[in-house]
Amino acid sequence: NAGVTQTPKFQVLKTGQSMTLQCAQDMNHEYMSWYRQDPGMGLRLIHYSVGAGITDQGEVPNGYNVSRSTTEDFPLRLLSAAPSQTSVYFCASGNHRVSGNTIYFGEGSWLTVV
């Protein structure tokens, strides 16, 4: 999982609280994305970005916001956490011109909403 850093690794939130999951990559990748992983459901795309200033929705965007002010950072914001957002979150990045088709994933952020 070279070069994609996620923080925090673990977080417990109360329902209604807000928080930001941070993601940074140092590989000059244009593409970044957020997935959530739930038991028996694989990984589902939340939001993605193909470059600074550009973001778009994935399969499950509701309840999450993103921004891409720099190439390196792609934070994921939960505005009002709900128990249904308990999951493992993975940030990923890639650049077709640099790394071909390889998408690099971070180590994951375990989020529990109580």
Add this chain to the structure above:
Amino acid sequence: GENVEQHPSTLSVQEGDSAVIKCTYSDSASNYFPWYKQELGKGPQLIIDIRSNVGEKKDQRIAVTLNKTAKHFSLHITETQPEDSAVYFCAASSGSNFGNEKLTFGTGTRLTIIP
């Protein structure tokens, strides 16, 4: 949108035997099919991928086959070793300028290699 189904959900094989994991996809526009390996507590890692203009690709003990007509693709691991034990995910994408932004994943296969 795209739907990817993966089977089996769990697979146990004796060390040295072969393992096969199968996936089907629904969107005929999909043209990129990667396979990821995920070890406990880690993020997924790309192990092999194939594009729709190729029917088979090999990398040492790992191979992927693609049948566009039937819309299915498979991962083959030969001469399995204990370190192959992990969860494997298939994925599909119809791509864009980069080709792999919007991956749709299968639900995963937990492979256990029995020593």
